Amino acid sequence: MNEQPPPVRACIFDVDGTLINSEDIYTDIYNRILSEYGRPAYPWRIKARQQSRGTAGTQRLLDWAQVPLTIAEWKTKEKKHTHLFKNSKLLPGVEELLATLFTRTSLPLYLSLASSAGARLFALKTSHIPSITAAFADTRLHVFGDDPEMSDSRKKPEPDIFLLALKRTNEAAKQNGEEEIDAKECLVFEDSIAGVEAARRAGMRVVWVPHPGLAEVCKGKEMDVLMGRTEADGKLPIYGETIDAERIEPAEDGRLLSVDRLAELITSLEDFSYEAYGLQVTK
Structure with a gap:
């Protein structure tokens, strides 16, 4: 039986396709x-x-x-x-999720961004969306593809961008006199296959929220995505075929989880379960 992961202390968000319809x-x-x-x-x-x-x-x-x-x-x-x-517009459930994580959890959470896109393009996509500006006001916790510290780093599906986000989060935690945050205390929100794999390689938990088009072509390969093993053999997967499909069965609480329970598939952020990640929401 898999050990119960610790409560989440930090959330790391991809941007494109996760927060907005870009x-x-x-x-x-x-x-x-x-x-x-x-x-x-x-x-x-x-x-x-x-x-x-x-x-x-x-x-x-x-x-x-x-x-x-x-x-x-x-x-x-x-x-x-x-x-x-x-x-660009917010995707379903994002506004409520960000507001809750930012202001309504019993213990404060660190919210950071980890996007492969550049900082200027991020501003163009999101500066007109107040809920994103408010939730990610701490720019110390922003990591973009053109970040100076990412210049020699490997892109997704390698874990570098998420590890840098964790490093910066722990620098903020240290300044606040808090204990260091472990990778398993981080929850990544991602829409892409490469992003899920990067989060897994970083040792973090991940919620995969694929675009409906991506979900459709990934039928039968959901477990491979959640486990971060789509290209483990060095070969490109063929998407859009369900031959030899591995059915993903709901857990006892109805969630669609990886075998090791460290990754979850949901169709919309409206369906996010706070309790499943040790998060107590205040009224």
Whole structure:
């Protein structure tokens, strides 16, 4: 029987597709570029391999698209559409979740951000959303892909970005005279496969909230995602097929958990269970 993890003391949030609907905007941008070359719309069975994987992910996109562009040229075309991110909106359940974690738990929590995107793009996507600005007001706990301390770090699915977030959280905890926070006391909120795997490699617990399109192509592979083993054999998974599917059975409390109970799948942050993570909500 797996040992009961300790109560959560810190929450680390991805941004795109977890807090806001920017993954849909990214897909729109990709489709605009692909249409210039007469290519079909970008499918989730391919995006599942690309999402949150930085340069390696972009190369996977280009390998599929077969367009005459280098990674740098593709990124230049992307930048021409960044104004679309001003239309970013909160995903269901996010506003209530952030307000609760920030102000209504019996013990104070540390809330941090760990996003592969850059800081300026984050500001463009979220500066018009007060609940994000309020919950993550402590900029010491922000980690972005263009952070100076990330310059020599490996991108998701490697754990570096989450480990840096924990390091900064513990620096804040030390200043507050609190005990050091262990990785297992951190709960990561992620939407991408690479993000879940990165959190697992960091030794943290994780809540996976996939986009409906991603959830659809991952049918039968949910346990592989939750356990962080989708590419353990060094081969790219084929998404969108349910051959040899491994059914994920609900736990006794109805939650969809990994075998080791350190990762959970939910369809919306509206369904988050505070009690399951040792969090007492005050009225």
